[in-house]
Amino acid sequence: MFKNSNSIQGRRKLLQYIMFGFFRMSAAINGIALLTIFYFLVARGWRAITWTFLTQPPMDSMTKGGILPCIVGTVCLSLGAIIVAIPIGVASAIYLNEYAFQGRILRIIRLGINNLAGVPSIVFGLFGLAFFVVYLKMGVSILAGALTLGVLTLPVIIGATEEALRSVPDTYREASLGLGATKWQTIYRVVLPAALPGILTGGILGLSRAAGETAPIMFTAAAFFTPSLPSSVFDEVMALPYHIYVLATAGTEIEATRHLQYGTSLVLIALVLGLNLMAIIYRARLQKQR
Amino acid sequence: MVKTSHSGKSRYRTEKIIRITFFCISLASIATLALITIFLFMEGLPIFKEVSVMDFVFGKYWYPTDEPPDFGIFPLIVGSLCVTGVSSVISIPLGVLTALYLAETATAGVRQWVKPVVELMAALPSVVIGFFGMVIIAPFLQEVFDIDTGLNLFNASLMLAFMSIPTICSLSEDAIFSVPTELKEASLALGATKWETIARVILPASLSGIITAIILGMSRAIGETMVVLMVAGGAAIVPISLFDPVRPMPASIAAEMAEAPFRGDHYHALFATAVVLFLFTLLFNLAADHISHKYKQVGASTL
Numbered sequence: 001m002f003k004n005s006n007s008i009q010g011r012r013k014l015l016q017y018i019m020f021g022f023f024r025m026s027a028a029i030n031g032i033a034l035l036t037i038f039y040f041l042v043a044r045g046w047r048a049i050t051w052t053f054l055t056q057p058p059m060d061s062m063t064k065g066g067i068l069p070c071i072v073g074t075v076c077l078s079l080g081a082i083i084v085a086i087p088i089g090v091a092s093a094i095y096l097n098e099y100a101f102q103g104r105i106l107r108i109i110r111l112g113i114n115n116l117a118g119v120p121s122i123v124f125g126l127f128g129l130a131f132f133v134v135y136l137k138m139g140v141s142i143l144a145g146a147l148t149l150g151v152l153t154l155p156v157i158i159g160a161t162e163e164a165l166r167s168v169p170d171t172y173r174e175a176s177l178g179l180g181a182t183k184w185q186t187i188y189r190v191v192l193p194a195a196l197p198g199i200l201t202g203g204i205l206g207l208s209r210a211a212g213e214t215a216p217i218m219f220t221a222a223a224f225f226t227p228s229l230p231s232s233v234f235d236e237v238m239a240l241p242y243h244i245y246v247l248a249t250a251g252t253e254i255e256a257t258r259h260l261q262y263g264t265s266l267v268l269i270a271l272v273l274g275l276n277l278m279a280i281i282y283r284a285r286l287q288k289q290r
Numbered sequence: 291m292v293k294t295s296h297s298g299k300s301r302y303r304t305e306k307i308i309r310i311t312f313f314c315i316s317l318a319s320i321a322t323l324a325l326i327t328i329f330l331f332m333e334g335l336p337i338f339k340e341v342s343v344m345d346f347v348f349g350k351y352w353y354p355t356d357e358p359p360d361f362g363i364f365p366l367i368v369g370s371l372c373v374t375g376v377s378s379v380i381s382i383p384l385g386v387l388t389a390l391y392l393a394e395t396a397t398a399g400v401r402q403w404v405k406p407v408v409e410l411m412a413a414l415p416s417v418v419i420g421f422f423g424m425v426i427i428a429p430f431l432q433e434v435f436d437i438d439t440g441l442n443l444f445n446a447s448l449m450l451a452f453m454s455i456p457t458i459c460s461l462s463e464d465a466i467f468s469v470p471t472e473l474k475e476a477s478l479a480l481g482a483t484k485w486e487t488i489a490r491v492i493l494p495a496s497l498s499g500i501i502t503a504i505i506l507g508m509s510r511a512i513g514e515t516m517v518v519l520m521v522a523g524g525a526a527i528v529p530i531s532l533f534d535p536v537r538p539m540p541a542s543i544a545a546e547m548a549e550a551p552f553r554g555d556h557y558h559a560l561f562a563t564a565v566v567l568f569l570f571t572l573l574f575n576l577a578a579d580h581i582s583h584k585y586k587q588v589g590a591s592t593l
Contacts, residue, residue, distance in 0.1 A: 013483065015485060016485035020485065022387055024391060024395075034407055119568065122543050123330065123564050123568050125515075126329075127326045182304075184308045209413075215544055245516065265421055276409065
């Protein structure tokens, strides 16, 4: 009896040991996959990163030179995107979190946001082409691309802002309302300042999301090649993600430009992950303060 | 006295205007979704003057530039479903097990490192993952399995799995985390081991959340464009083996749109393909929404 129960206990322990091993292994596989990607991109890309690479336009039908127009283009597009998305996103989140009552309308709005977040990026691209480029006659331009990316980042901003608003304790609101402030005064003077860091984090994440997207700008903003920098919002631009795609699949000499492809990928990753790390660290510090 | 009540009224009116303004802005997401639907259908429907819906969806040949052209997207749909299916075989176990690890067994110190790994995985631009699959994984697969091309269904599925793991993992983790501790404590107090508690109490209690996470992860995989454009191989055929090249719907749209004559049949056919893709993701998202609402986790009552 005693022995038997011991062996059952042992088996239960063993099973737990094995299963927890699987857990650990899965987490490790993810880490290894990420490290592998980093390793190859950095090991093969870092030599391409020179001052010339970062400050010159492409030369000799994009087999030499740098990627300055792509960097500028990506910065324009992603900044444009969050300029569109932040006001709309923050206002939507304020309504959803501060004003709306639980009910059918709220449920429908949330369903809309969730579904918008799930729309494939290529569908955003076609929508941008049909609506902004053709129907609103913006042409292939920074404006059309930024608006398309803005729509795409909207759910990111709404989600982050809502989370930030939720984390503001209700006692703040009650204190302000109790002092005779109106609802809007409370939101504007009390809730928003308290939620601002969280909203900023969301903005940074939105920026990084917009900077890395390719499919939405393919037909709305991205140019195969432009030697000059954009002068107005109606210009086509080169962009980092699209440049990688073009060099890797459609360039004149795909093998000969590998180092440029690695270099461009590395710059894009540094940009996107830099923004993300900023957001992660900032958020971690906020959580510690609370 | 009278004056204050007057200003109270105007205050009330201002408040009302502000509230209505915010309400209108919050409709922007739905309005955009509606616009997307309208414009996709507007540009996509004209193709059905040329081919019937059945021939379009179930037609076996996609030769849009031949004379006469064939607009059958069946191989593209099958391609999309195959890469999504194979990728979920990889991403579901990895995503859910990592979530369990993060939520239940990892020490705070390890968690602090694993969590950013998952977040960074989600942040990597898809074009970079596609590029990696093209220049590193493809030659590797070609050599190891001795196949004609490393750009195929399997490679695309691997890369897609990498992209959907973060979605599955972080949403599952939220679901697991929100299981009330009382349930866990009760199970442990009855003498169950930690693993038994996870398998018999925590997993059943968070199942709806995990399924939602899986569906959203698959939805992300089916709609992902750059990866399948760069590494799936691009052949519009129904695959027979894991190492056949495929041409999922997003890849076809992205590759051909630039060359399709404006508002020609090919252009309309690509928009109609996007409609089909959009409907697939809509279905996935509505299913996820339905499950997460119908089987909402309400603590002890889920068991």
